[in-house]
Amino acid sequence: MKKMQIFEPAMCCSTGLCGVGVDPELLRISTVLNTLKNNGVNVDRFNLSNEPQEFVTNKIVNSFVKEKGVEGLPVIVLDGEIIITGRYPSNEEFVKLLNVPENYIGEKPDSAASKKTQGCGCSGGDCCC
Structure with a gap:
């Protein structure tokens, strides 16, 4: 199995999903990673605030940050x-x-739209559930 690691900029928490203004991209990434994990695929995720040592010990990431700065993050x-x-x-x-x-990453966007247009099987496609 392939090994993926995500090295992210400093955030307030491990996922960046805290506070009042949640970034939809961080929400998508958290959802994808949780769904992958539930299917037995682990992706390591490192936040500069919480795991700075990972940025130091990973030589290619360390070199990248030295050359490009933290503005180049995230690094996959x-x-x-x-x-x-x-x-x-x-x-x-x-x-x-x-x-x-x-x-393994969740429902395809097209399938969600088609379910909505096809209805749920209730009379007229409208129901409470």
Whole structure:
């Protein structure tokens, strides 16, 4: 199994989902990572505030931060190689990079929309559940 690590900038908590203004991208990443974990795929996530030693001991990340600064974070490492910088992988990239089925990251956006337009089987497609 492939090993993915995400090295993130300093945030107020391990996921960045604290406070009143939640970043939708951080919410998406947390949801994807939780869903992957529930399917037996672990992705290590390191926040500069909470795990600064990981940024020091990982030589390629340490070199990247020295050269580009923390402005270049997040850094995505796959099997010991930096593959993405400055952004998080898309859902499709997670599937491709980790070589997992699409349902390992949750429902596809199209399927949610089609369920809504097709209805739930209740009379007229409207129900309370």
